[in-house]
Amino acid sequence: IPVASFDCVVFGATGDLTTRKLLPALFYRFQDGQIPGTSRIIGASRSELTVEAFRERARDALKRFVPAQDMKPGVLDAFLEHLDYVAVDGSGEEGWTDLVAKLAERPDQVRPFYLATSPDLYGAICRNLAAHGLIGERSRVVLEKPIGKDLKSARAINDAVGEVFPEEQIFRIDHYLGKETVQNLLALRFANTIFDRLWTADVIDHVQITVAETVGVEARAGYYDTSGALRDMLQNHILQLLCLTAMESPLNLDANSVRDEKLKVLRALKPITAQDVQQVTVRGQYAAGAVDGQPVGGYLAELGHESRTETFVACKVEVQSWRWAGVPFYLRTGKRMPNKLSEIVVQFRAAPFSIFPSDAFGREPNRLVIRLQPQEGMKLEVMTKDPGPGGMRLRPTNLDISFEETFKQRYPDAYERLLMDVVRGNATLFMRRDEVEVAWAWADSLLKAWGDRPEAPRPYPSGSWGPTSAIALIERDGRTWHEEI
Numbered sequence: 001i002p003v004a005s006f007d008c009v010v011f012g013a014t015g016d017l018t019t020r021k022l023l024p025a026l027f028y029r030f031q032d033g034q035i036p037g038t039s040r041i042i043g044a045s046r047s048e049l050t051v052e053a054f055r056e057r058a059r060d061a062l063k064r065f066v067p068a069q070d071m072k073p074g075v076l077d078a079f080l081e082h083l084d085y086v087a088v089d090g091s092g093e094e095g096w097t098d099l100v101a102k103l104a105e106r107p108d109q110v111r112p113f114y115l116a117t118s119p120d121l122y123g124a125i126c127r128n129l130a131a132h133g134l135i136g137e138r139s140r141v142v143l144e145k146p147i148g149k150d151l152k153s154a155r156a157i158n159d160a161v162g163e164v165f166p167e168e169q170i171f172r173i174d175h176y177l178g179k180e181t182v183q184n185l186l187a188l189r190f191a192n193t194i195f196d197r198l199w200t201a202d203v204i205d206h207v208q209i210t211v212a213e214t215v216g217v218e219a220r221a222g223y224y225d226t227s228g229a230l231r232d233m234l235q236n237h238i239l240q241l242l243c244l245t246a247m248e249s250p251l252n253l254d255a256n257s258v259r260d261e262k263l264k265v266l267r268a269l270k271p272i273t274a275q276d277v278q279q280v281t282v283r284g285q286y287a288a289g290a291v292d293g294q295p296v297g298g299y300l301a302e303l304g305h306e307s308r309t310e311t312f313v314a315c316k317v318e319v320q321s322w323r324w325a326g327v328p329f330y331l332r333t334g335k336r337m338p339n340k341l342s343e344i345v346v347q348f349r350a351a352p353f354s355i356f357p358s359d360a361f362g363r364e365p366n367r368l369v370i371r372l373q374p375q376e377g378m379k380l381e382v383m384t385k386d387p388g389p390g391g392m393r394l395r396p397t398n399l400d401i402s403f404e405e406t407f408k409q410r411y412p413d414a415y416e417r418l419l420m421d422v423v424r425g426n427a428t429l430f431m432r433r434d435e436v437e438v439a440w441a442w443a444d445s446l447l448k449a450w451g452d453r454p455e456a457p458r459p460y461p462s463g464s465w466g467p468t469s470a471i472a473l474i475e476r477d478g479r480t481w482h483e484e485i
């Protein structure tokens, strides 16, 4: 279904996010006929580029990031026609009259301003947009993460943006919410009676959320070293996954209904204090090792100086509510792990009593694995009888759904869905101000607890599942990480 015609202004138009994610996402939506032919994508950055030069850069980017077999003949040229460019200093004074003139040509378009820049500039860009009269009822502003680096800086950004945009026009992106499997989690939980009835502390033993990447910090070391795994992944992506797993049923799918429920989960997270931080968290930093059979250097060697920034974090978290009392959530994320793997594992309790002979294979408790990547899908592990006349022997078997195989279609990138939602004005899959701030308040408690005990992160070889203490963190409780792939 086509969205309304729009003029989308992308600040940071020559940056990595625009090249790798935004342009390919817009290209796919255009190719599928969802973007009306009267729409424009206006790149904005300080570089003095002609429109033609910007289109050539975009052509190169699309050839790099969209597989050739996905491009229908002629569509690339047609798409590039919709690209425009203005050299403008988002946080300064240069170039604004050109942008104003361009937008004035078509005042009735939906007008998303995508800020793919450093968060330090969000406030200044927004003030400029207001000062130049560019904000109207059909405008929206899209903010990339990270929104700040702690609660204080997040509030300052939210205040500055909130001075000129009402909350309904602010779209804070967490691209994990645009992933198909993450949305499927809502379908799984709230469109199936079988799961919702079992979603309680009586039946669930614990939950694990893993987001593992094989990449290191690559060219982003400058940013990453001021951030670390807690700020880069846990405060946002992983807490959002936790919210969708743990929240109560929203009244409906309206933005505020869903966000109200997520907020309650964030508020119920038990802060981690200096007393328990050593027991319930592990910080790691990758050292030299091998990933996919290739030798790779360590974080410090790549960075070129000493650093205590963590590239891995694992923690045990409590959601203080009736539903989740006594059910730990084990969270972990890291760079340079053996596989790119993101999954939520819901581990059910063991059957209370066995009628089977003691030499039966075992009574593995049921497990539901919701896989975000690779091969998005779901797997429910159930006990079955081992076939054959050998007696009543049990073995675990999978009820396995691979979404790609089942639905036989390309799985759109998260940004495709999210960008179209911005144009539609649907904020259900975006974070509200209070969510971001409560998540930061929790992350701040952990940062403070770490700060109170300034041990260096533990080294782990690249290509491993993190420091051994992360294994001990869960094994102390008589449980193990799910590591099968």
Ligand code: BG6
Residues within 6 Å of the ligand: 145, 213, 232, 233, 342
């Ligand atoms: C980003 C982080 O938000 O998410 C990156 O800043 C990380 O460090 C990326 O690599 C992971 O996203 P995905 O979609 O590849 O899992």
